Amino acid sequence: MKNVKLLDCTLRDGARIINCEVPDKDIKKIISRLTESHIDYVEVGFLRDHRKLTYKRGSTFFTSVKQIEPFIDVDTKSNTKYLAFVDYGMFDFDSLDECDGKSVDGIRVGFTKGDYEKERKNLLAAFEKVKQKGYMLFIQGVNSLGYTDSEILELCGMLNEIMPYGFGIVDTYGSMYLEDVDRIYSIVNHNLDKRIAIDFHAHNNRQMAFALSQEVMRLDAGRREIIIDATLEGMGKCAGNLNIELMVDLLTKKHKYDYNFDLLLDTIDECLYEIKQNHEWGYTVPNLMGGIYQTHPNNVLYLNDKFRLNNKDIKNIVSMIAQEKKHHYDYDYLENLYLEYSESKIDDSKSLEFIKDTFNGKSVLILAPGRSIIDFKADIDKFAEEEKPIIVSVNFISGYKDSFAFFGNKKRYENTEGTKSNERLIATTNVTLDDSKNKVINFYSLIDRRYKMYDNSVMMLLSLLNIAGVKKITLAGCDGYSETVADNYFDSEFGNNRHRKQFGEINCNVGGMLSDFINKVSGRIEVKFLTPSIYQQYIK
Template sequence: MYKKEIKVMDCTVRDGGLMNKWQFSDEFVRAVYKGCVEAGIDYMEIGYKSSERAFSRDEVGPWKFCDDRDIRRIVGDNNTNLKLSAMADIGRIDTEDIPPKSESVIDMIRVACYVHQIDKAIFLAEHCMDKGYETTINLMAVSKVNEPELDQALNDLSQSKVPTVYVVDSFGSMYCESVEYLVKKYLKALPGKKVGIHAHNNMQLAMSNTVTSLIHGATMLDATLLGMGRGAGNCPIEVLIAFLKNPKYRLLPLLDVIQNQVKPWQDKIDWGYHVPYLITGALNEHPRSAMKWMDSEKKDDFVAFMKEMHDYELLE
């Protein structure tokens, strides 16, 4: 599917870092970066932009902070067509933690928030725009949001300067009908703005949901190498690039990074489709309980997990 306005963002380091506390080696991050450059990917999200008051470097790696000194060690001045992104969570960063764009190699800061944080997210995103960055707002966990709350959030966003808003399937619980509905809803409520998609793979629908969003007007597409990411992971970028058939993208460099850098991580951290993640997705629940189960000796006792989650659901 060839549309020149489509932009693909690789989130391997940022989202994959949720599985190993962003403790990737420089070699790994540099390989992902070079692979994205050679493959013609539009954006690479190299990590989170977080306050050192919120997290300790003794517990998390440098890609939780995306300090420019660390990034430049990997990319230099990034004299390529690949743009670099970092994600900022509301409540985990202060405005003074963000330098002017003229002092940073980062091009885009994506603000992640829940619906009740929308005012703070707009403030932070517009602050980043004033400093010279591209911005998006990624509205998380919308599968748990009731319609009036979502309508109000979209109304607030429509009056903001923020140019791009993401549909985020935080729990991997959405089917194509929900994705189609939300993309159309966002586009109607946000005239003149772009819509993106960030899909999780709990029910093995991340790729199909990304395609559905694309068909109905989304133009910013998130994906990761080998689907690497929290829990069930994300839309695999290699599958997406193979599908798009856009001549500006190349598949081979991505396969090289997967083979030599990403695949070996599967021996250390266990992401991707597993039945416990299916269960939380089907129940529209956060995957943290499934991740905890996957780290236990009972990881293959799917029946026990389903019963536990069913009891939990009854208590909700």
Template sequence: MNSLKVLDVTLRDGGCVNDFNFGQAYMESVLCALEKSRVDIIELGYIDAEKGSEKGRTQFINDQVITQHFLRSKKAGVTYVAMMDYDKFDLDNLQQRLESSIDGIRMAFHKNNCFDIISAGKKIIDKGYKFFIQPMTIMRYSDKELIEFIEKVNQELPDATAFYIVDSFGEMRMNDMNRILNLVDHNLLSSMTIGFHSHNNLQLSYSNAVTFLQFPTNRNLILDCSIMGMGKGAGNLNTELFLEHLNLYYDKKYQITPLLEVIDKVINVIHNEMYWGYSVEYYLSSVNHCTPNYAGYFYQKHMLPVNQVAELLGMICDDKRNSFDKDYAEKLYQTYNSNKSFDDVNTIKKLQEKFINKRVVVIAPGKNVIRHIDNIEALIKEEDVVSVSLNNFKIFDTDYIFTTRKDAYNTAVNAGKMIIAPSSVTTDSMESIYVIDYKKWIVVDGETQDSSGVMIINLLKKCNVKEIFLAGFDGFSVNINENYYDITMRIPVTEKQAIMRNEFYREFLSKISKDIKITFLTESKYV
């Protein structure tokens, strides 16, 4: 290579973690640390006319507010850039570049818009900015399509600063790197820089970056990274780690200490509140070549086991893989479960005979039941009471186990328990196992809500019970140690997820209580 520059994306890609809500003080701390580290190029954030803000966030309403409220002075030798998605900002509103302005625009786009960005690039260059071409999910291009696009760039945008290899889903391996690098290097104008932006779904960002640096070329290179890998999903290449590598093996003089200090004071604080980094769902997203938002949706909303998440990701249509579509994801989930239907008419009749006009105690595995064991035990022993445990029966010997989890179902079968289970778990109806139609009991106000609590309460309403007592319906906390008395049931949730689930249950139970008396036996966030 001729020269290498490092481009830090913490304020932009890192903003995908916290919805760009760094706050002005944290924004300035990160910027100051990057300037002190001598990073070559700093990406300040997104420009988005619809979702942007004037200050306090790194998603900006236009380019002017960046210099008005954030980049008040520029350090010599540093290039300052911002990203915009194709068609998310009217380029007629982009001001002519001044010495005090940002220096460049990085434009991200999907394959179906690749030729449309030519005119956008010309406008940006004509206004005095460096223009960086960022084709997202470059692995979706065939060799022929990529060469045709590069040839168009050569003809129409010869003054563009850089052409990027963007591994949006963190799916590239060394052979992919070498194939695409050879294609781009062989066909792109020699005057144009090649950049590489990775995600760490397969934990290959570092090794792919090394492969990128070792590629035999005489052209300039740019490598993207972020402090502590902060970025969407599995995150990015770590700036502090790779600068150290460059200092050791490429005789660079980057300063690592300012980055470590801002990690200690800023990035760690954010990381404690909002997670990024490797997880199984991001791995599954990568190997299924789709945006990680689908895996997150299936895993977090429906709390599915990973094998079912993998099956669902494999069902996603090619034209839906690049961008998350919530409505499509929900329809796909319902389609996935359509083969799990079960004629439960006779089952419901039998259950109605067992539950009609009864007082029913439903015991969820919330931690608060520990403090009320004696009271709960006394109640479930009363003559007109029927008791049901949800997915766990380690503490209470209840009349029935209602389970939506295969592992809990198997444990209950082996223990000889009376079981109520949806057809998503089993279709083996027998004297001790009551199978209900999964699809019938999961819809609330038109949305799929297939938690065990929702399903059993819907079922009890159908059975015309007299009163429902709820124990262990604690509600969700970001502290997973507070959610379940059985640590094997713990599933991490974000603050946003906890709030959404608590609000849903609060509204759901409020509606049910208009028809059936509901009494909480233990403390709950749903009250």
């Protein structure tokens, strides 16, 4: 008995790229061909609220299961099960007809984390209503990466009480790596009732959908029913979905399943050719950015189509999207981000060329403004004399001969004398746009908005030195924040004791960023601390 089963969602998730406008003859042909190909589950489309949407022919946005009946031949359905998908909040469950065997066999209900937190009672009632009406209940928690381990455990407890037929792990933004799948699947598998199937739905932003689906199969090792979602030719908005033909090829050749590969290819030729000519999906760099920053695909599409930006600009603007905005799309908001980004962007090619020529292959001593640059000044002076590194201070001008100063903080820049005429000063565009004397670098090219402390000046400088191709980086004055000392800086003007309660969180965040940077450049750039630092405990 096969434990891995395939669910085709071409007419649902795949059809989103054409707003679910599929000719009736193609809806019927795709369902029929998938059935003849022995695909285990066929998702025929969405169920929407009849009070807000009027069903029209040539669409897979249905408002009643009765509208689906003409597309399903109950006499030839064999072992294939037919499903409809409901986005919680977009369907009236009171209008759901009894399951009579003439239409779909099951209902998949997708919900967001917000739904789970704010609408749990009503959500549970909707699940129960689906089961009471006689349907197989499948539950999809949107964006599994958005849940903590403890929240996944709590979710499993709820599912064990409801006992749906299946529960879906969903890589909504195509952001998962193998270790993400390993972690989430292991938690779900160990805590979910073994009678509940685990469904996996991947997107292809990182071209990982096929690999991640195989990883789910490996992790399960035949212990429970696994359902893998896929679409014909990977059809879907932006990066698209897992290609069902890849899974069919794998399962027929390696596991001797009885899917009909050739019939699927015929269906792609006959039903998807014209769609593919007029609509693009699959891996692109902008779609990769959507995966990296876990944002709604419409945000990437809008930036790509409206502004004709280059890939780097799309990356930078996507990284600016606020966390609470990432999972939705607000075109006015994106327009404002674009304007903000455009106003702060300069041609920094000459500045970058100078920095690369100056720093490439060199040893650099970074002087951060921590108190240790006073307490260990003798050690710093000795190092500077013996090693003769290029010295770069951060947010202040040091007294060392031929040293550079890097400013990533506008307040520090404006409060420091001599900044505007200093030709050995490097600043970011959030600090100044005047590059007549200073070497000015685009702010958004040096930050990673995935981190909370993305605008930390030391981290921006490290990013710039990585671009410049330095050989060695030595850190001094990069002390971290202590709640037990009166002043964490060499100069009291830097003090920020009003954030004292957040010092522990800041240390953890910056320490994690430093650790990630050191691991990233390992083998290319040697990084070490010259003076004591709280951050050293975070280095892995």
